[in-house]
Amino acid sequence: MTNLSSQRRLAAQILKVGQNRVWIDPERMDDVEGAITREEVRKLIHEKVIVSLPEAGVSRSRAKLVQEKKRMGRRKGAGSRTGSRRAKISKKDAWMSKIRSLRKRLRELKASRIITESTYRKVYAVAGSGKFESVAELERYLKAKDLWRKR
Known part of the structure; x- marks a missing residue:
């Protein structure tokens, strides 16, 4: 050579x-x-x-794969997150998660006949107004207001 x-x-x-x-x-x-x-x-x-020779570029194929997975809701676990919990989870997502768990608990209480239909409707509306921070707080409220069904 x-x-x-x-x-x-x-x-x-x-x-x-x-x-x-x-x-x-x-x-x-x-x-x-x-x-x-x-x-x-x-x-x-x-x-x-x-x-x-033509200029060699950087392939975007791997980036596209990751982007597609993110679009599908993958790669969002605890290990992929930076910043505080409040910074990462939008207010809307936090609200949806909270209200769904509250409504689910209310349905369970109504189904097991622990609260009446009228109590269910009233407390459902109160939950929707944002009064309760958690399921535990909802149950404390029911106990404090003596809204459990009388046995």
Whole structure:
């Protein structure tokens, strides 16, 4: 293998690319070896013996896969989160989670006949107003107001 570093350097300067992007035709190595001036290298570039390779980009395929998984709701576990809980979970999501658990507990109490239908309706509305922070607080409220069904 002949040393073509000076020809490669000249070609890179002429083509305005890095030396790694200069391709030299392996069939015409002897011609390139004989070219020692800029003019001779320019002639070889014109003859397509020396060509600049296309710029290599960074593939987005892996990024697209991750993006697709995130769209599907993956990669959202505790290990992927930074910042406080309140910063990450939107107010709407926090509200939906809370109100769903409150309404679920109210349905359970009504189904097991621990509270009456009228109590259920009243407390359901109170829960919707945002009075209760948790299921435990809801149950404390029912106990304090003596809304449990009389046995």
